[in-house]
Amino acid sequence: MLKIARENLPALFAAIADTAALYLPIRKGAVNYAQWSDGADVDLDTLKTIASPKDFFLPQSETLYTAALAGNKIQLEAEPFVDEPFVVFGVKGCDVRGIEILDKVYLSDPVDRFYEARREKGTIVSMACAEPQATCFCKSFGVDAANPAGDVVTWMADGNLFWEAQTEKGKKLTEMLSNLLTSAERSPVSSQQKDIRQKIDTLPYSVGLPLDQFKSERLLELFDAPQWDSLYRTCLACGTCTFICPTCQCYDIKDFNTGTCVKRYRCWDSCMYSDFTLMAHGNPRKTQKERFRQRFMHKLVYYPDKNDGEYSCVGCGRCVNKCPASLNIVKVIKSLGVNADV
Protein backbone atom coordinates (compact mmCIF):
# COMPACT_ATOMS: atom_id res chain seq x y z
CA MET A 1 0.00 0.00 0.00
CA LEU A 2 1.29 3.42 -1.00
CA LYS A 3 0.04 6.93 -0.39
CA ILE A 4 0.39 10.58 -1.30
CA ALA A 5 -0.88 13.58 0.64
CA ARG A 6 -3.99 15.07 -0.92
CA GLU A 7 -2.37 18.48 -1.28
CA ASN A 8 0.36 16.92 -3.41
CA LEU A 9 -2.06 15.54 -5.97
CA PRO A 10 -1.35 18.30 -8.51
CA ALA A 11 2.26 17.04 -8.62
CA LEU A 12 1.00 13.50 -9.14
CA PHE A 13 -1.30 14.63 -11.94
CA ALA A 14 1.52 16.59 -13.56
CA ALA A 15 3.79 13.56 -13.40
CA ILE A 16 1.17 11.33 -15.02
CA ALA A 17 0.38 13.93 -17.64
CA ASP A 18 4.07 14.08 -18.59
CA THR A 19 3.85 10.63 -20.08
CA ALA A 20 0.20 10.11 -20.95
CA ALA A 21 -2.99 12.07 -21.52
CA LEU A 22 -4.70 12.21 -18.13
CA TYR A 23 -8.47 12.32 -17.84
CA LEU A 24 -10.29 12.84 -14.58
CA PRO A 25 -13.43 14.47 -13.15
CA ILE A 26 -13.22 18.22 -13.77
CA ARG A 27 -15.81 20.82 -12.89
CA LYS A 28 -16.72 23.02 -15.82
CA GLY A 29 -20.26 24.04 -14.99
CA ALA A 30 -20.93 20.37 -14.33
CA VAL A 31 -18.54 17.59 -13.32
CA ASN A 32 -17.46 15.41 -16.22
CA TYR A 33 -14.30 13.56 -17.22
CA ALA A 34 -12.00 15.88 -19.11
CA GLN A 35 -8.31 16.12 -19.91
CA TRP A 36 -6.19 17.47 -17.09
CA SER A 37 -4.09 20.56 -17.57
CA ASP A 38 -2.43 22.73 -14.97
CA GLY A 39 -5.04 24.76 -13.12
CA ALA A 40 -7.97 22.53 -14.07
CA ASP A 41 -10.75 22.49 -11.46
CA VAL A 42 -10.34 18.83 -10.49
CA ASP A 43 -13.34 17.56 -8.49
CA LEU A 44 -12.76 14.25 -6.72
CA ASP A 45 -15.49 14.86 -4.13
CA THR A 46 -18.49 14.76 -6.43
CA LEU A 47 -19.45 11.10 -6.41
CA LYS A 48 -20.75 10.71 -9.94
CA THR A 49 -19.72 12.44 -13.10
CA ILE A 50 -22.79 13.21 -15.19
CA ALA A 51 -21.71 11.02 -18.09
CA SER A 52 -19.88 7.77 -17.41
CA PRO A 53 -16.23 7.35 -18.49
CA LYS A 54 -17.18 4.75 -21.12
CA ASP A 55 -16.45 7.11 -23.99
CA PHE A 56 -12.70 6.82 -23.46
CA PHE A 57 -13.08 3.29 -24.79
CA LEU A 58 -16.26 3.59 -26.83
CA PRO A 59 -16.41 7.23 -27.95
CA GLN A 60 -19.77 8.81 -28.57
CA SER A 61 -18.68 9.26 -32.16
CA GLU A 62 -15.62 7.99 -33.99
CA THR A 63 -14.61 7.88 -37.63
CA LEU A 64 -13.95 4.40 -38.99
CA TYR A 65 -12.70 5.35 -42.44
CA THR A 66 -12.79 8.12 -44.99
CA ALA A 67 -13.84 7.69 -48.61
CA ALA A 68 -12.80 10.27 -51.17
CA LEU A 69 -12.86 10.47 -54.94
CA ALA A 70 -9.41 10.33 -56.55
CA GLY A 71 -10.00 10.81 -60.23
CA ASN A 72 -12.56 8.18 -61.16
CA LYS A 73 -11.67 5.92 -58.25
CA ILE A 74 -12.84 5.85 -54.70
CA GLN A 75 -10.00 5.98 -52.26
CA LEU A 76 -10.53 4.50 -48.83
CA GLU A 77 -8.45 5.47 -45.87
CA ALA A 78 -8.83 3.57 -42.64
CA GLU A 79 -8.79 5.60 -39.46
CA PRO A 80 -5.66 4.72 -37.44
CA PHE A 81 -6.12 3.03 -34.08
CA VAL A 82 -5.41 4.94 -30.91
CA ASP A 83 -1.67 4.73 -30.36
CA GLU A 84 -0.97 7.06 -27.45
CA PRO A 85 -1.17 5.96 -23.82
CA PHE A 86 -3.78 7.57 -21.59
CA VAL A 87 -4.86 7.33 -17.97
CA VAL A 88 -8.40 7.66 -16.65
CA PHE A 89 -8.26 8.61 -12.98
CA GLY A 90 -10.90 8.45 -10.28
CA VAL A 91 -13.16 5.86 -11.87
CA LYS A 92 -15.72 4.49 -9.42
CA GLY A 93 -16.33 0.78 -8.93
CA CYS A 94 -19.61 0.80 -10.86
CA ASP A 95 -18.00 2.48 -13.85
CA VAL A 96 -15.06 0.06 -13.88
CA ARG A 97 -17.55 -2.80 -13.94
CA GLY A 98 -19.30 -0.98 -16.77
CA ILE A 99 -16.12 -1.15 -18.83
CA GLU A 100 -15.73 -4.86 -18.00
CA ILE A 101 -19.25 -5.35 -19.34
CA LEU A 102 -18.31 -3.57 -22.56
CA ASP A 103 -15.22 -5.82 -22.77
CA LYS A 104 -17.41 -8.90 -22.99
CA VAL A 105 -19.09 -7.45 -26.05
CA TYR A 106 -16.24 -5.70 -27.82
CA LEU A 107 -13.35 -8.02 -26.99
CA SER A 108 -15.14 -11.25 -27.75
CA ASP A 109 -14.92 -12.70 -31.21
CA PRO A 110 -15.02 -10.87 -33.58
CA VAL A 111 -12.82 -8.45 -31.63
CA ASP A 112 -13.51 -4.77 -32.19
CA ARG A 113 -10.06 -3.42 -33.04
CA PHE A 114 -10.86 0.23 -32.29
CA TYR A 115 -12.08 -0.69 -28.83
CA GLU A 116 -9.22 -3.12 -28.26
CA ALA A 117 -6.62 -0.47 -29.10
CA ARG A 118 -8.12 1.92 -26.57
CA ARG A 119 -8.26 -0.75 -23.89
CA GLU A 120 -4.61 -1.59 -24.49
CA LYS A 121 -3.49 2.02 -24.35
CA GLY A 122 -5.69 3.05 -21.44
CA THR A 123 -4.84 2.63 -17.76
CA ILE A 124 -7.69 2.84 -15.27
CA VAL A 125 -7.07 4.27 -11.83
CA SER A 126 -10.18 3.59 -9.80
CA MET A 127 -11.33 5.18 -6.57
CA ALA A 128 -13.46 3.83 -3.74
CA CYS A 129 -16.70 5.73 -3.03
CA ALA A 130 -16.21 7.41 0.34
CA GLU A 131 -19.77 8.77 0.31
CA PRO A 132 -22.22 6.57 -1.58
CA GLN A 133 -25.57 8.19 -2.38
CA ALA A 134 -29.20 7.24 -1.96
CA THR A 135 -29.53 6.35 -5.65
CA CYS A 136 -26.59 3.94 -5.62
CA PHE A 137 -27.43 0.26 -5.92
CA CYS A 138 -24.13 -1.20 -7.10
CA LYS A 139 -24.24 -3.81 -4.35
CA SER A 140 -27.37 -5.29 -5.94
CA PHE A 141 -25.23 -6.04 -8.97
CA GLY A 142 -22.28 -7.40 -7.04
CA VAL A 143 -20.02 -4.36 -7.27
CA ASP A 144 -17.95 -3.54 -4.19
CA ALA A 145 -17.66 0.25 -4.10
CA ALA A 146 -15.13 -0.07 -1.27
CA ASN A 147 -12.75 -2.15 -3.35
CA PRO A 148 -13.16 -1.37 -7.05
CA ALA A 149 -11.36 -3.17 -9.84
CA GLY A 150 -9.01 -1.22 -12.16
CA ASP A 151 -5.30 -1.21 -12.94
CA VAL A 152 -4.71 0.81 -9.81
CA VAL A 153 -7.20 1.23 -6.98
CA THR A 154 -7.17 4.30 -4.73
CA TRP A 155 -8.91 5.47 -1.56
CA MET A 156 -9.21 9.08 -0.41
CA ALA A 157 -8.98 8.93 3.37
CA ASP A 158 -7.48 10.98 6.20
CA GLY A 159 -6.15 13.65 3.86
CA ASN A 160 -4.24 11.12 1.78
CA LEU A 161 -4.77 9.27 -1.44
CA PHE A 162 -3.98 5.60 -0.81
CA TRP A 163 -2.74 3.75 -3.86
CA GLU A 164 -2.46 0.09 -4.78
CA ALA A 165 -1.56 -1.40 -8.15
CA GLN A 166 -3.67 -4.38 -9.19
CA THR A 167 -2.39 -5.26 -12.69
CA GLU A 168 0.85 -5.17 -14.67
CA LYS A 169 -0.25 -1.91 -16.29
CA GLY A 170 -0.98 -0.53 -12.85
CA LYS A 171 2.45 -1.57 -11.57
CA LYS A 172 4.11 0.18 -14.48
CA LEU A 173 2.31 3.42 -13.72
CA THR A 174 3.14 3.04 -10.03
CA GLU A 175 6.87 2.56 -10.74
CA MET A 176 6.86 5.70 -12.83
CA LEU A 177 5.43 7.63 -9.89
CA SER A 178 7.62 6.00 -7.26
CA ASN A 179 9.30 9.24 -6.19
CA LEU A 180 5.91 10.74 -5.29
CA LEU A 181 4.35 7.78 -3.51
CA THR A 182 5.42 6.63 -0.07
CA SER A 183 4.58 3.40 1.68
CA ALA A 184 1.59 3.41 3.98
CA GLU A 185 -0.30 1.44 6.60
CA ARG A 186 -3.41 -0.35 5.39
CA SER A 187 -5.52 0.51 8.44
CA PRO A 188 -7.03 3.85 7.21
CA VAL A 189 -8.12 2.04 4.06
CA SER A 190 -9.56 -0.91 5.95
CA SER A 191 -11.54 1.37 8.20
CA GLN A 192 -12.86 3.37 5.24
CA GLN A 193 -13.85 0.16 3.50
CA LYS A 194 -15.80 -0.94 6.55
CA ASP A 195 -17.47 2.45 6.72
CA ILE A 196 -18.42 2.40 3.01
CA ARG A 197 -19.91 -1.09 3.22
CA GLN A 198 -21.93 -0.11 6.27
CA LYS A 199 -23.28 2.97 4.53
CA ILE A 200 -24.20 0.99 1.45
CA ASP A 201 -26.17 -1.50 3.50
CA THR A 202 -28.46 1.31 4.62
CA LEU A 203 -29.21 2.64 1.13
CA PRO A 204 -32.79 2.17 -0.06
CA TYR A 205 -31.96 0.37 -3.33
CA SER A 206 -29.02 -1.66 -2.03
CA VAL A 207 -30.96 -4.65 -0.87
CA GLY A 208 -34.13 -6.42 -1.81
CA LEU A 209 -34.39 -5.74 -5.53
CA PRO A 210 -36.19 -8.77 -6.97
CA LEU A 211 -33.43 -9.49 -9.48
CA ASP A 212 -33.84 -13.24 -9.22
CA GLN A 213 -36.97 -12.86 -11.35
CA PHE A 214 -34.90 -11.88 -14.35
CA LYS A 215 -33.63 -15.12 -15.80
CA SER A 216 -33.62 -16.47 -19.30
CA GLU A 217 -36.19 -19.19 -18.54
CA ARG A 218 -38.68 -16.39 -18.01
CA LEU A 219 -37.70 -14.50 -21.16
CA LEU A 220 -41.03 -14.79 -22.97
CA GLU A 221 -43.05 -14.26 -19.84
CA LEU A 222 -41.15 -11.06 -19.08
CA PHE A 223 -41.29 -9.98 -22.71
CA ASP A 224 -45.07 -10.29 -22.73
CA ALA A 225 -45.60 -8.90 -19.23
CA PRO A 226 -48.58 -6.53 -19.08
CA GLN A 227 -46.58 -4.06 -16.96
CA TRP A 228 -44.76 -2.73 -20.03
CA ASP A 229 -48.03 -1.18 -21.23
CA SER A 230 -48.01 1.29 -18.38
CA LEU A 231 -44.27 1.50 -17.64
CA TYR A 232 -43.33 3.12 -20.93
CA ARG A 233 -46.28 5.50 -21.18
CA THR A 234 -44.59 8.69 -20.02
CA CYS A 235 -41.13 7.90 -21.42
CA LEU A 236 -40.16 10.94 -23.47
CA ALA A 237 -38.08 8.85 -25.87
CA CYS A 238 -35.01 10.98 -25.24
CA GLY A 239 -31.63 9.31 -24.97
CA THR A 240 -30.58 10.58 -21.55
CA CYS A 241 -30.60 7.19 -19.80
CA THR A 242 -28.70 5.50 -22.59
CA PHE A 243 -26.11 8.23 -23.06
CA ILE A 244 -25.20 8.63 -19.39
CA CYS A 245 -25.27 4.86 -18.80
CA PRO A 246 -21.89 3.14 -18.28
CA THR A 247 -23.06 -0.07 -19.95
CA CYS A 248 -25.27 0.98 -22.86
CA GLN A 249 -23.28 -0.29 -25.79
CA CYS A 250 -25.38 -0.07 -28.95
CA TYR A 251 -24.01 1.88 -31.86
CA ASP A 252 -25.10 2.97 -35.28
CA ILE A 253 -22.91 3.39 -38.35
CA LYS A 254 -23.53 6.39 -40.56
CA ASP A 255 -21.97 8.47 -43.30
CA PHE A 256 -21.08 12.10 -42.86
CA ASN A 257 -20.66 14.07 -46.05
CA THR A 258 -18.02 16.71 -45.45
CA GLY A 259 -18.46 18.17 -48.91
CA THR A 260 -15.12 16.82 -50.15
CA CYS A 261 -15.24 13.29 -48.77
CA VAL A 262 -17.44 10.93 -46.85
CA LYS A 263 -16.55 9.97 -43.33
CA ARG A 264 -18.05 6.70 -42.23
CA TYR A 265 -18.44 6.97 -38.51
CA ARG A 266 -20.05 5.06 -35.74
CA CYS A 267 -21.85 6.70 -32.90
CA TRP A 268 -23.74 5.70 -29.82
CA ASP A 269 -27.25 4.66 -30.64
CA SER A 270 -30.15 4.71 -28.25
CA CYS A 271 -32.95 2.16 -28.16
CA MET A 272 -35.13 5.06 -27.09
CA TYR A 273 -34.85 6.68 -30.53
CA SER A 274 -37.39 6.08 -33.26
CA ASP A 275 -34.75 5.07 -35.81
CA PHE A 276 -33.14 2.47 -33.52
CA THR A 277 -32.79 -0.77 -35.53
CA LEU A 278 -34.41 0.91 -38.52
CA MET A 279 -33.47 -1.15 -41.56
CA ALA A 280 -34.31 -1.11 -45.25
CA HIS A 281 -37.31 -3.35 -44.66
CA GLY A 282 -38.65 -1.23 -41.80
CA ASN A 283 -38.30 -1.34 -38.06
CA PRO A 284 -38.94 -4.44 -35.94
CA ARG A 285 -39.61 -2.15 -32.98
CA LYS A 286 -42.30 0.20 -34.15
CA THR A 287 -43.54 1.67 -30.89
CA GLN A 288 -41.95 3.30 -27.89
CA LYS A 289 -43.20 0.43 -25.75
CA GLU A 290 -41.09 -2.00 -27.76
CA ARG A 291 -38.04 0.26 -27.65
CA PHE A 292 -38.44 0.94 -23.94
CA ARG A 293 -38.79 -2.78 -23.26
CA GLN A 294 -35.64 -3.49 -25.29
CA ARG A 295 -33.50 -1.40 -22.98
CA PHE A 296 -34.45 -3.30 -19.85
CA MET A 297 -34.75 -6.74 -21.40
CA HIS A 298 -31.26 -6.27 -22.82
CA LYS A 299 -29.75 -5.36 -19.46
CA LEU A 300 -31.65 -7.80 -17.32
CA VAL A 301 -32.33 -10.81 -19.54
CA TYR A 302 -30.61 -10.92 -22.95
CA TYR A 303 -27.11 -9.91 -21.83
CA PRO A 304 -27.09 -12.20 -18.76
CA ASP A 305 -28.32 -15.02 -20.96
CA LYS A 306 -25.18 -14.72 -23.06
CA ASN A 307 -22.75 -13.88 -20.25
CA ASP A 308 -23.10 -16.43 -17.49
CA GLY A 309 -25.91 -14.64 -15.74
CA GLU A 310 -24.12 -11.32 -15.34
CA TYR A 311 -26.50 -8.37 -15.64
CA SER A 312 -25.50 -5.39 -17.74
CA CYS A 313 -26.52 -2.85 -15.14
CA VAL A 314 -23.98 -1.76 -12.55
CA GLY A 315 -26.30 0.16 -10.25
CA CYS A 316 -24.61 3.54 -10.70
CA GLY A 317 -27.97 5.27 -10.33
CA ARG A 318 -27.38 7.86 -13.04
CA CYS A 319 -30.70 7.08 -14.71
CA VAL A 320 -32.40 7.40 -11.33
CA ASN A 321 -30.91 10.87 -11.01
CA LYS A 322 -31.38 12.12 -14.51
CA CYS A 323 -34.44 10.68 -16.27
CA PRO A 324 -36.61 13.70 -17.14
CA ALA A 325 -39.72 11.62 -16.45
CA SER A 326 -38.32 9.97 -13.31
CA LEU A 327 -38.47 6.53 -14.87
CA ASN A 328 -35.54 4.20 -14.29
CA ILE A 329 -34.35 0.64 -14.12
CA VAL A 330 -35.17 0.26 -10.42
CA LYS A 331 -38.82 1.10 -11.04
CA VAL A 332 -38.83 -1.45 -13.87
CA ILE A 333 -37.20 -4.15 -11.73
CA LYS A 334 -39.66 -3.55 -8.90
CA SER A 335 -42.65 -3.52 -11.20
CA LEU A 336 -41.76 -6.67 -13.11
CA GLY A 337 -40.45 -8.50 -10.07
CA VAL A 338 -43.59 -8.03 -8.00
CA ASN A 339 -46.24 -10.02 -9.86
CA ALA A 340 -43.96 -12.86 -10.79
CA ASP A 341 -45.13 -16.33 -9.90
CA VAL A 342 -42.16 -17.50 -7.89
Next chain:
Amino acid sequence: MQEQMRIRAKELLTGGAVQRVLGWKKGDFPYNPEPAFFTTECELDDLVYDRFCAANLSGYMVEANKEDGKTLVFLKPCDTYSFNQLTKEHRVSRDKAWIIGVGCEGNAAVEEMQETGLLERCKVCTKTEHKVFDELIGEDVKTREEGDRFEQVSDIEKMPPDERFDFWQGQLSRCIRCNACRNVCPACNCRKCVFDSGKYDTEQKANVTTFEEQMFHIIRAYHVAGRCTDCSECSRVCPQGIDLHLLNRKVIKDVNELYGEFQAGNDVETPGPLTDYDADSDADPSVVYERG
Protein backbone atom coordinates in the same frame (compact mmCIF):
# COMPACT_ATOMS: atom_id res chain seq x y z
CA MET B 1 -54.97 19.57 -1.96
CA GLN B 2 -53.55 16.24 -3.11
CA GLU B 3 -56.48 14.49 -1.40
CA GLN B 4 -58.96 16.82 -3.14
CA MET B 5 -57.31 16.03 -6.46
CA ARG B 6 -57.58 12.28 -5.85
CA ILE B 7 -61.24 12.54 -4.86
CA ARG B 8 -62.17 14.65 -7.87
CA ALA B 9 -60.19 12.47 -10.27
CA LYS B 10 -61.89 9.34 -8.94
CA GLU B 11 -65.32 10.98 -9.33
CA LEU B 12 -64.68 11.98 -12.91
CA LEU B 13 -63.13 8.65 -13.84
CA THR B 14 -65.74 6.40 -12.25
CA GLY B 15 -68.55 8.69 -13.44
CA GLY B 16 -67.32 8.21 -17.00
CA ALA B 17 -66.70 11.90 -17.68
CA VAL B 18 -63.07 11.07 -18.45
CA GLN B 19 -61.43 7.86 -19.65
CA ARG B 20 -58.06 8.43 -18.06
CA VAL B 21 -56.22 10.78 -15.75
CA LEU B 22 -52.87 12.38 -16.46
CA GLY B 23 -51.10 13.39 -13.28
CA TRP B 24 -48.05 12.66 -11.17
CA LYS B 25 -47.45 9.31 -9.51
CA LYS B 26 -45.64 8.73 -6.24
CA GLY B 27 -41.96 7.96 -6.77
CA ASP B 28 -39.51 5.88 -4.77
CA PHE B 29 -38.08 9.03 -3.27
CA PRO B 30 -39.88 12.27 -2.46
CA TYR B 31 -37.97 14.04 -5.20
CA ASN B 32 -38.94 11.75 -8.08
CA PRO B 33 -42.69 11.54 -8.69
CA GLU B 34 -43.26 10.55 -12.30
CA PRO B 35 -45.77 11.77 -14.86
CA ALA B 36 -48.32 8.98 -15.26
CA PHE B 37 -51.61 7.99 -16.82
CA PHE B 38 -54.13 6.52 -14.39
CA THR B 39 -56.97 4.40 -15.70
CA THR B 40 -58.45 2.84 -12.57
CA GLU B 41 -59.75 4.20 -9.31
CA CYS B 42 -57.28 2.27 -7.18
CA GLU B 43 -54.30 3.49 -9.21
CA LEU B 44 -55.32 7.01 -8.24
CA ASP B 45 -54.34 6.31 -4.63
CA ASP B 46 -50.78 6.82 -5.90
CA LEU B 47 -51.51 10.26 -7.35
CA VAL B 48 -49.32 12.85 -5.68
CA TYR B 49 -49.00 16.59 -5.90
CA ASP B 50 -46.28 18.60 -4.25
CA ARG B 51 -43.41 20.90 -5.12
CA PHE B 52 -41.51 18.05 -6.77
CA CYS B 53 -44.22 17.65 -9.43
CA ALA B 54 -42.35 19.91 -11.79
CA ALA B 55 -43.07 18.06 -15.03
CA ASN B 56 -45.28 20.05 -17.40
CA LEU B 57 -47.92 17.54 -18.47
CA SER B 58 -49.23 19.51 -21.46
CA GLY B 59 -46.91 17.83 -23.93
CA TYR B 60 -48.26 14.38 -23.06
CA MET B 61 -51.69 15.58 -24.18
CA VAL B 62 -50.57 15.33 -27.80
CA GLU B 63 -50.54 11.53 -27.41
CA ALA B 64 -53.57 11.44 -25.11
CA ASN B 65 -55.46 13.41 -27.73
CA LYS B 66 -55.24 10.45 -30.10
CA GLU B 67 -57.05 8.18 -27.66
CA ASP B 68 -60.80 7.77 -27.30
CA GLY B 69 -62.67 10.00 -24.91
CA LYS B 70 -61.49 12.70 -22.60
CA THR B 71 -58.34 12.87 -20.54
CA LEU B 72 -58.33 14.61 -17.20
CA VAL B 73 -55.09 16.55 -16.93
CA PHE B 74 -53.75 18.47 -13.97
CA LEU B 75 -52.04 21.68 -15.01
CA LYS B 76 -50.13 24.22 -12.98
CA PRO B 77 -50.63 27.84 -14.04
CA CYS B 78 -47.53 27.93 -16.27
CA ASP B 79 -48.47 24.58 -17.84
CA THR B 80 -51.75 26.04 -19.09
CA TYR B 81 -49.83 28.38 -21.40
CA SER B 82 -48.28 25.35 -23.09
CA PHE B 83 -51.69 23.74 -23.41
CA ASN B 84 -53.10 26.87 -25.07
CA GLN B 85 -50.19 26.98 -27.46
CA LEU B 86 -50.76 23.33 -28.40
CA THR B 87 -54.45 24.06 -28.95
CA LYS B 88 -53.57 26.99 -31.17
CA GLU B 89 -51.29 24.75 -33.21
CA HIS B 90 -54.04 22.13 -33.52
CA ARG B 91 -51.96 19.50 -31.75
CA VAL B 92 -54.51 18.97 -28.99
CA SER B 93 -58.21 19.63 -29.03
CA ARG B 94 -59.71 21.47 -26.13
CA ASP B 95 -62.80 19.28 -25.97
CA LYS B 96 -60.77 16.13 -25.44
CA ALA B 97 -59.27 17.49 -22.24
CA TRP B 98 -60.78 17.98 -18.81
CA ILE B 99 -58.42 20.46 -17.26
CA ILE B 100 -58.11 20.82 -13.52
CA GLY B 101 -55.93 23.80 -12.78
CA VAL B 102 -53.91 23.17 -9.64
CA GLY B 103 -52.43 25.84 -7.41
CA CYS B 104 -48.66 26.02 -7.42
CA GLU B 105 -46.28 26.75 -4.57
CA GLY B 106 -43.28 26.69 -6.93
CA ASN B 107 -41.22 23.66 -7.90
CA ALA B 108 -38.15 22.40 -6.13
CA ALA B 109 -34.80 22.30 -7.85
CA VAL B 110 -33.09 19.00 -7.14
CA GLU B 111 -29.43 18.20 -7.45
CA GLU B 112 -28.00 14.85 -6.46
CA MET B 113 -30.99 14.02 -4.27
CA GLN B 114 -30.82 17.31 -2.46
CA GLU B 115 -33.44 19.99 -2.74
CA THR B 116 -31.52 23.10 -3.68
CA GLY B 117 -34.28 25.69 -3.46
CA LEU B 118 -36.71 26.82 -6.11
CA LEU B 119 -36.37 26.22 -9.82
CA GLU B 120 -35.12 29.33 -11.58
CA ARG B 121 -38.35 29.59 -13.54
CA CYS B 122 -40.29 29.88 -10.28
CA LYS B 123 -38.06 32.66 -9.00
CA VAL B 124 -38.99 34.80 -12.00
CA CYS B 125 -42.55 33.46 -12.32
CA THR B 126 -45.16 35.80 -13.76
CA LYS B 127 -47.63 33.10 -14.80
CA THR B 128 -49.75 32.95 -11.69
CA GLU B 129 -53.12 32.55 -13.40
CA HIS B 130 -54.49 29.47 -15.10
CA LYS B 131 -55.21 30.48 -18.68
CA VAL B 132 -57.41 27.51 -19.49
CA PHE B 133 -59.28 25.20 -17.13
CA ASP B 134 -62.54 23.43 -16.41
CA GLU B 135 -62.16 23.68 -12.69
CA LEU B 136 -59.59 24.78 -10.14
CA ILE B 137 -58.19 23.17 -7.01
CA GLY B 138 -55.90 24.87 -4.52
CA GLU B 139 -54.31 28.25 -4.16
CA ASP B 140 -51.24 29.73 -5.71
CA VAL B 141 -48.30 30.83 -3.64
CA LYS B 142 -46.25 33.75 -4.90
CA THR B 143 -42.73 32.54 -5.58
CA ARG B 144 -41.38 35.41 -7.62
CA GLU B 145 -38.33 37.07 -6.17
CA GLU B 146 -36.76 40.39 -7.06
CA GLY B 147 -35.51 40.84 -10.57
CA ASP B 148 -36.94 39.88 -13.92
CA ARG B 149 -36.46 36.96 -16.24
CA PHE B 150 -34.49 38.91 -18.84
CA GLU B 151 -31.75 40.06 -16.47
CA GLN B 152 -29.28 37.32 -17.33
CA VAL B 153 -30.05 37.68 -21.04
CA SER B 154 -29.25 41.40 -20.81
CA ASP B 155 -25.99 40.60 -19.06
CA ILE B 156 -25.01 38.18 -21.81
CA GLU B 157 -25.95 40.72 -24.48
CA LYS B 158 -23.54 43.18 -22.89
CA MET B 159 -20.61 40.76 -23.04
CA PRO B 160 -17.97 41.39 -25.70
CA PRO B 161 -18.43 38.87 -28.55
CA ASP B 162 -15.47 36.72 -27.50
CA GLU B 163 -16.65 36.46 -23.94
CA ARG B 164 -20.17 35.68 -25.11
CA PHE B 165 -18.83 32.99 -27.42
CA ASP B 166 -16.81 31.48 -24.56
CA PHE B 167 -19.87 31.53 -22.33
CA TRP B 168 -21.95 29.57 -24.82
CA GLN B 169 -19.12 27.27 -25.73
CA GLY B 170 -18.71 26.43 -22.04
CA GLN B 171 -22.40 25.66 -21.82
CA LEU B 172 -23.00 23.86 -25.10
CA SER B 173 -19.81 21.80 -25.19
CA ARG B 174 -21.35 19.78 -22.35
CA CYS B 175 -24.24 18.73 -24.59
CA ILE B 176 -24.45 14.97 -25.17
CA ARG B 177 -27.25 15.29 -27.75
CA CYS B 178 -29.60 13.15 -25.71
CA ASN B 179 -32.51 15.23 -27.03
CA ALA B 180 -34.13 15.50 -23.61
CA CYS B 181 -34.63 19.26 -24.14
CA ARG B 182 -36.33 18.68 -27.46
CA ASN B 183 -38.49 15.78 -26.34
CA VAL B 184 -39.73 17.45 -23.19
CA CYS B 185 -40.52 20.72 -24.99
CA PRO B 186 -44.25 21.21 -25.61
CA ALA B 187 -43.42 23.53 -28.50
CA CYS B 188 -41.22 20.85 -30.12
CA ASN B 189 -44.21 18.90 -31.31
CA CYS B 190 -43.36 18.16 -34.94
CA ARG B 191 -44.52 14.70 -35.92
CA LYS B 192 -41.05 14.01 -37.25
CA CYS B 193 -38.16 16.17 -36.16
CA VAL B 194 -35.83 17.28 -38.92
CA PHE B 195 -32.96 15.93 -36.78
CA ASP B 196 -34.53 12.46 -36.79
CA SER B 197 -35.35 12.22 -40.44
CA GLY B 198 -33.14 10.03 -42.59
CA LYS B 199 -34.32 11.93 -45.64
CA TYR B 200 -32.06 14.89 -45.01
CA ASP B 201 -28.44 15.52 -44.12
CA THR B 202 -29.70 17.15 -40.95
CA GLU B 203 -30.09 13.79 -39.26
CA GLN B 204 -27.45 13.75 -36.60
CA LYS B 205 -27.40 11.08 -34.01
CA ALA B 206 -23.90 12.00 -33.01
CA ASN B 207 -22.39 15.37 -32.43
CA VAL B 208 -19.69 14.87 -35.00
CA THR B 209 -18.27 18.30 -34.35
CA THR B 210 -18.93 21.03 -31.85
CA PHE B 211 -20.35 22.98 -34.76
CA GLU B 212 -23.18 20.46 -35.11
CA GLU B 213 -23.68 20.51 -31.38
CA GLN B 214 -24.03 24.26 -31.21
CA MET B 215 -26.20 24.54 -34.30
CA PHE B 216 -28.70 22.09 -32.87
CA HIS B 217 -29.62 24.33 -29.98
CA ILE B 218 -29.75 27.50 -32.00
CA ILE B 219 -31.91 25.87 -34.65
CA ARG B 220 -34.21 24.58 -31.96
CA ALA B 221 -34.48 28.02 -30.37
CA TYR B 222 -35.46 29.49 -33.72
CA HIS B 223 -37.96 26.73 -34.44
CA VAL B 224 -39.83 27.55 -31.26
CA ALA B 225 -39.49 31.34 -31.63
CA GLY B 226 -42.78 33.07 -30.93
CA ARG B 227 -44.22 29.78 -29.71
CA CYS B 228 -42.05 29.10 -26.65
CA THR B 229 -44.01 29.95 -23.50
CA ASP B 230 -40.80 30.02 -21.41
CA CYS B 231 -41.80 27.00 -19.32
CA SER B 232 -38.05 26.22 -18.99
CA GLU B 233 -38.58 22.48 -19.03
CA CYS B 234 -35.54 22.29 -21.34
CA SER B 235 -33.24 23.56 -18.61
CA ARG B 236 -34.94 21.51 -15.92
CA VAL B 237 -34.35 18.20 -17.70
CA CYS B 238 -30.91 18.82 -19.23
CA PRO B 239 -28.67 16.18 -17.65
CA GLN B 240 -25.70 18.49 -18.05
CA GLY B 241 -27.40 21.48 -16.48
CA ILE B 242 -27.09 23.67 -19.57
CA ASP B 243 -29.06 26.93 -19.21
CA LEU B 244 -30.99 26.32 -22.40
CA HIS B 245 -33.86 28.59 -21.39
CA LEU B 246 -31.53 31.56 -21.90
CA LEU B 247 -31.51 30.94 -25.65
CA ASN B 248 -35.30 30.94 -25.74
CA ARG B 249 -35.50 34.00 -23.52
CA LYS B 250 -33.15 35.89 -25.81
CA VAL B 251 -35.52 35.19 -28.69
CA ILE B 252 -38.55 36.13 -26.58
CA LYS B 253 -36.84 39.38 -25.58
CA ASP B 254 -36.07 40.19 -29.22
CA VAL B 255 -39.62 39.38 -30.28
CA ASN B 256 -40.97 41.63 -27.54
CA GLU B 257 -38.69 44.48 -28.55
CA LEU B 258 -39.34 44.14 -32.26
CA TYR B 259 -43.02 43.34 -32.37
CA GLY B 260 -44.35 44.40 -29.00
CA GLU B 261 -44.91 42.41 -25.82
CA PHE B 262 -46.11 38.93 -26.57
CA GLN B 263 -46.67 35.94 -24.30
CA ALA B 264 -47.12 32.67 -26.17
CA GLY B 265 -49.99 30.63 -24.79
CA ASN B 266 -51.75 33.58 -23.21
CA ASP B 267 -54.78 32.71 -25.30
CA VAL B 268 -55.62 30.64 -28.37
CA GLU B 269 -56.73 33.50 -30.64
CA THR B 270 -54.00 36.17 -30.84
CA PRO B 271 -51.88 35.48 -33.91
CA GLY B 272 -48.22 34.83 -33.16
CA PRO B 273 -45.87 37.71 -33.93
CA LEU B 274 -43.84 35.70 -36.40
CA THR B 275 -46.82 34.25 -38.22
CA ASP B 276 -48.60 37.57 -38.52
CA TYR B 277 -46.11 39.95 -40.01
CA ASP B 278 -47.58 43.18 -41.25
CA ALA B 279 -45.35 45.25 -43.50
CA ASP B 280 -46.95 48.53 -42.47
CA SER B 281 -47.08 48.24 -38.73
CA ASP B 282 -44.37 45.75 -37.81
CA ALA B 283 -40.65 46.28 -37.53
CA ASP B 284 -38.63 46.37 -40.70
CA PRO B 285 -36.65 43.10 -40.82
CA SER B 286 -33.51 45.12 -41.48
CA VAL B 287 -33.60 46.11 -37.81
CA VAL B 288 -32.34 42.63 -37.06
CA TYR B 289 -29.34 43.08 -39.33
CA GLU B 290 -28.52 46.48 -37.86
CA ARG B 291 -28.45 44.99 -34.40
CA GLY B 292 -25.81 42.53 -35.53
